[in-house]
Amino acid sequence: MPELPDVEVFRHRLASATRHRTIDGVTVHDEQVLAATSAARLRRELAGVRLRRTRRRGKTLYGETAGGPHLRLHFGMTGDLREHTADQPEPEHVRVRFRLSGRHELLFVDQRRFGEVGLVADVDADIDDHDLGPDALDLDVAALGAVLGARRGGLKAVLVDQSRIAGLGNIYADEILFQARLDPRMAAADVDRNGVRRLHRQLHRVIDRAVSAQARPEKMPRGWLVHRRVEDAPCPRGNGTIEAFSVGGRRGFWCPACQRASG
Numbered sequence: 001m002p003e004l005p006d007v008e009v010f011r012h013r014l015a016s017a018t019r020h021r022t023i024d025g026v027t028v029h030d031e032q033v034l035a036a037t038s039a040a041r042l043r044r045e046l047a048g049v050r051l052r053r054t055r056r057r058g059k060t061l062y063g064e065t066a067g068g069p070h071l072r073l074h075f076g077m078t079g080d081l082r083e084h085t086a087d088q089p090e091p092e093h094v095r096v097r098f099r100l101s102g103r104h105e106l107l108f109v110d111q112r113r114f115g116e117v118g119l120v121a122d123v124d125a126d127i128d129d130h131d132l133g134p135d136a137l138d139l140d141v142a143a144l145g146a147v148l149g150a151r152r153g154g155l156k157a158v159l160v161d162q163s164r165i166a167g168l169g170n171i172y173a174d175e176i177l178f179q180a181r182l183d184p185r186m187a188a189a190d191v192d193r194n195g196v197r198r199l200h201r202q203l204h205r206v207i208d209r210a211v212s213a214q215a216r217p218e219k220m221p222r223g224w225l226v227h228r229r230v231e232d233a234p235c236p237r238g239n240g241t242i243e244a245f246s247v248g249g250r251r252g253f254w255c256p257a258c259q260r261a262s263g
């Protein structure tokens with residue numbers, strides 16, 4: 001499921017593909033991914049347009065035009081944004097095709113079709129409408145501490161709550177907590193100042209490295225939990241055994257030997 005690093009990679013791709021190109025046309029191959037717009041309107045509003053700027057809040061990506069409406073992309077469970085040229089083989093599950101000048105294309109690919117392609121009049125209003133909290137990368141230590149301190153509930157549950165912190169999901173919340181050596185089940189409000197500092201530092205380190213790795217797990221450091229998301233796997237630190245646990249119906253992984261409640 002695409003999380004902040006994946007969507008940041010898509011943002012770079014959208015920005016670089018559209019920097020010197022206009023959108024010549026839009027073809028919708030599957031209307032199920034359209035969110036509150038029609039294929040005809042998407043085509044009409046975006047054909048001939050040049051994107052001015054890209055923005056990301058959490059897992060949502062926007063392509064802003066000069067006068068609006070603006071393009072909004074959400075990637076659901078299996079969404080992907082790929083650059084494509086006419087001479088390359090076509091991937092499967094292309095739902096929306098953005099034709100750019102110079103025979104370039106951007107393809108919204110989504111096997112399971114929980115992703116969304118839409119138009120919004122105002123990006124800030126859309127962020128409010130979806131009740132998205134601050135982006136995970138925009139929180140400083142004090143703000144992160146305030147978010148955790150204000151909430152009842154488990155630490156991991158707060159990290160993946162998009163209305164509190166936008167961008168983290170199951171995989172990266174687990175990784176950040178493993179790197180910060182914090183017990184995912186502890187109460188968020190009980191994380192002490194030292195714990196908040198570790199969490200903040202590891203959040204930036206994990207997200208930055210994941211973006212550098214193009215969000216591809218096989219390019220991420222060997223010592224990361226992401227490679228050991230199996231019950232009873234040996235801990236990548238050589239200290240303990242990985243265990244599974246559930247938060248909000250999602251199965252997570254952690255190392256009880258390395259990860260402790262702080263405070």
Ligand SMILES: [Zn+2]
Binds near residue numbers: 241
């Ligand atoms: Zn361990």
